[in-house]
Amino acid sequence: AQKVTQAQTEISVVEKEDVTLDCVYETRDTTYYLFWYKQPPSGELVFLIRRNSFDEQNEISGRYSWNFQKSTSSFNFTITASQVVDSAVYFCALNSGYSTLTFGKGTMLLVSP
């Protein structure tokens, strides 16, 4: 069985603040893939990043960065200098073994001007 926990239900920040969204996962498989998706108010989930279990290198893409730590089974997502357009629901997801994608319950991020 696989599980994804996003403990933060809702986060509110003021523009330009940095914010970290937590994701903790559980799986018995040694090969697995982790994802982050963004769901803006329009409703469509947008793929942000995919990371496999053999690549623990952190990744940075503009204001976005991801910290993957197998030792703590975490795949956290940080937005630097947040903007109003970052307001959305963010989902972490896990795909391992012969199962389909399992999503966390999502974290709603509200960035105020």
Add this chain to the structure above:
Amino acid sequence: DVKVTQSSRYLVKRTGEKVFLECVQDMDHENMFWYRQDPGLGLRLIYFSYDVKMKEKGDIPEGYSVSREKKERFSLILESASTNQTSMYLCASRNTGEIGDNSPLHFGNGTRLTVT
């Protein structure tokens, strides 16, 4: 760019009605999925299909069925709609036929269904 199109953005139906939610993708993807999204519960998988004519139950298939007669189209059917099926329904597709594959999903905009 991959486009996943869900036929209706908003839908209101009465209890007991048969409801069809349609989803079409334009990138020849093999796999297609139906999820429902509810506050506090995240996304839950209803049904998925690895290829034409194939279907597999997800985590919450009760009260639903699906149809995949053509590769590009995946329909979700509520045989007799009930109020607890009021939800946001999301269709997704991806380009592989393998279980446990890591290809990202491409989502439609969702259909918000209200059953009264």
